[in-house]
Amino acid sequence: MIERFFKKVALTGICFLIAVLSIKVLSGVLTDPDMGLNKMCIEAYDNKIETTMLLTGTAAGASTVISLLPGDVGTPIATQLADVSKYFLIVLSALYFEK
Structure with a gap:
């Protein structure tokens, strides 16, 4: 049960990190x-x-x-x-x- 919770937290963190990086890196390039x-x-x-x-x-x-x-x-x-x-x-x- 705890392992499943940590997997969800890790997956959420990875998705959040991907979202932040795409906003910071790709937004400058695509709006040029x-x-x-x-x-x-x-x-x-x-x-x-x-x-x-x-x-x-x-x-x-x-x-x-x-x-x-x-x-x-x-x-x-x-x-x-x-x-x-x-x-x-x-x-x-x-x-x-x-x-």
Whole structure:
């Protein structure tokens, strides 16, 4: 019974030691921005952020231009484009959070 307890304690200690070593040693290597995979992901996120910012500005600008039309002809479309611009901002925030 005592031997079984010591085996469990030893196994738990070994697992804990492996976890600590992997966090200390591997985390520095795997999170390095100069690593090939990380560099590709960062570039992809930058491209997506740039595209999303362009779409956000375009939707906001189009909404403004349509709202300048005389009368209330374009108001519903301008409102929908403003909402689309808000959604693009949410996507942009998520991209920054992911990066």
